[in-house]
Amino acid sequence: DKGNHRHFMEKEIYEQPEVISHALSHYVDLASYSIRPDIAGIDFEHLKGLAISACGTAYLSGLVGKYWFERYARLPVEIDVASEFRYRELPLSKDQAALFISQSGETADTLASLRYCKDEGLSIGAVVNVSESTIAREADAVFPILAGPEIGVASTKAFTCQLAVLASLSIAAGRARGRITAEEEREMVRHLSEMPRIMSRVLNSIHDPIEQLSRELSKFRHVLYLGRGTSYPLALEGALKLKEISYIHAEGYAAGELKHGPIALIDETMPVIVIAPHDRFFEKTVSNMQEVAARGGKIIFITDEKGAAASKLETMATIVLPDVAEIIAPMVFSLPIQLLAYHTAVFMGTDVDQPRNLAKSVTVE
Ligand code: M6R
Numbered sequence: 024d025k026g027n028h029r030h031f032m033e034k035e036i037y038e039q040p041e042v043i044s045h046a047l048s049h050y051v052d053l054a055s056y057s058i059r060p061d062i063a064g065i066d067f068e069h070l071k072g073l074a075i076s077a078c079g080t081a082y083l084s085g086l087v088g089k090y091w092f093e094r095y096a097r098l099p100v101e102i103d104v105a106s107e108f109r110y111r112e113l114p115l116s117k118d119q120a121a122l123f124i125s126q127s128g129e130t131a132d133t134l135a136s137l138r139y140c141k142d143e144g145l146s147i148g149a150v151v152n153v154s155e156s157t158i159a160r161e162a163d164a165v166f167p168i169l170a171g172p173e174i175g176v177a178s179t180k181a182f183t184c185q186l187a188v189l190a191s192l193s194i195a196a197g198r199a200r201g202r203i204t205a206e207e208e209r210e211m212v213r214h215l216s217e218m219p220r221i222m223s224r225v226l227n228s229i230h231d232p233i234e235q236l237s238r239e240l241s242k243f244r245h246v247l248y249l250g251r252g253t254s255y256p257l258a259l260e261g262a263l264k265l266k267e268i269s270y271i272h273a274e275g276y277a278a279g280e281l282k283h284g285p286i287a288l289i290d291e292t293m294p295v296i297v298i299a300p301h302d303r304f305f306e307k308t309v310s311n312m313q314e315v316a317a318r319g320g321k322i323i324f325i326t327d328e329k330g331a332a333a334s335k336l337e338t339m340a341t342i343v344l345p346d347v348a349e350i351i352a353p354m355v356f357s358l359p360i361q362l363l364a365y366h367t368a369v370f371m372g373t374d375v376d377q378p379r380n381l382a383k384s385v386t387v388e
Contacts (some may be wrong), residue, residue: 030375032175032268036065036361037226039180044219044352046169046184047321050191053216056209058195065120065148071187072099074115074145076136077124079387080151080178080263080340081185085124088189088258095203096196096254097158097211105132106388108139115143124147124189126173126181127384135388137161150188152181165175166192166258175376176383177268182260183354190350214348214371218355219355225344225358233359236323236340237366245293249278249311251304253353257297264364268378269371276316278304289320294339296358297322300352301329309334325359327352 028034052059065278073092075085082104089100103111106125109132121140125133128151137158141147149162152170159165168184168274199201203211205210240246246265250258258277266273276285278297289295295315298309312322313336321339324331331343342359 026330027077029369030365032177032179032365035173035175035180036365038171039183039358040219040223040226041102042170042180042184043185043222045185046187047191047215047219049167049169050069050188051212051215054255057205058191058198058208058212062166062195064166065146065192067096067098067199068099069118070120072101073084073094073139074113074119074121075100075102075124075301076105076121077133078105078130079126080260081126081130081133081180081230083256083263084185084189086181086259087186087253088122088193090192090253091193092196095199096192097202097299098196098200103248105130109135115140115145115244115357116135117144118146119145120380121145122150123158123162125156125158125225126152126168126178128158128385129154129386130158131386131388133157134161134339135142140239150185152184174383176378176381177264177364177375178192178334185355186354186357187215187218192261193267211348211350214351216372218351221345221351221355222348222358229342229344229359229362232340232342234366237341237363240271240294240323240363240367240371241269241370242274243292243294245288246273246274246296248296248298249292249308249366250275250298251278251308252302254298254300254304254356257353257356259295260357261360261364264361265367267381268364268371268373268375270379273373281311281314286314286318289315289318290320291319294323295319296363297309298325298356299330299334299345300327301346302349302352302355305330305333309336312336325356333348
């Protein structure tokens, strides 16, 4: 049932504050602002490394997770798309753990990667939406994302719920490894707990500007997304979302890679979507934007209030989100990215929930 929504995808985008709040209640204790001790399942304290494998959007949430585990827990993460991971003959050891992320829990390549790691004797964690799935059954520890059924082929709420779970796990890992103090944990969990309310506000405030912008965007054939740090996986996710439902050719790049190739493509026919909260990378991303502007490129700037005030560049559109804590920025910044892809596809008249050639769950190699 789509409720008042035109498509399941739209419904699932708007459900995010509610399902994230539900998912978080499983991982955090709101009375003490701490991660629940019983979620562990992985012995983070003694780990030498973590291997993460997944496909598509689930892979991109894992890529955000890599930044978090490395930054907050000083835990080295090896990550790859499952179709490569399973054949790489990656040397692994028993003092590493492996994490598999899958909405459906049935993706063939992800399952094969899991079995590879199991054969190598690693302890296996699964971040899944479908708790009765094969991947959940074969894992040692299951971390449910509790997003509820996701019907739209383009993953939205599963992505942000995966992020919420990975954020919680990285805080748990940081605590276990003595890299996060109890005080810092409380602060981060407080930010997580405020997130659903912030997401609701953002969904309301960006609807009109995004719809307007989507009408413009639907006239282009090529789009480039740029971001740094955790905004880099978001750039990849933005491009994936747009191409899969609007069939506009989109690419995501780490902003710092711009001058190593993609800058050659920049002209007024290829808008550049820059995802840049006012974080420690902001100035660097702004200089990449300047390079785009100097070549006549059109910029769509997705930033926060501080970022909007700090940049003097002319843009085709600027989407301004509230200033939020670093740990929740990837979830909050997912919203404009999802809605932009959604409305652009609606303007193009594509079958948003059932895009051509795609299946919700890829159970063959
Ligand atoms: O069920 P899974 O999470 O394992 O699926 C992985 C990908 O097939 C999936 O995320 C795909 O990329 C989506 N269509 C993206 O929107």
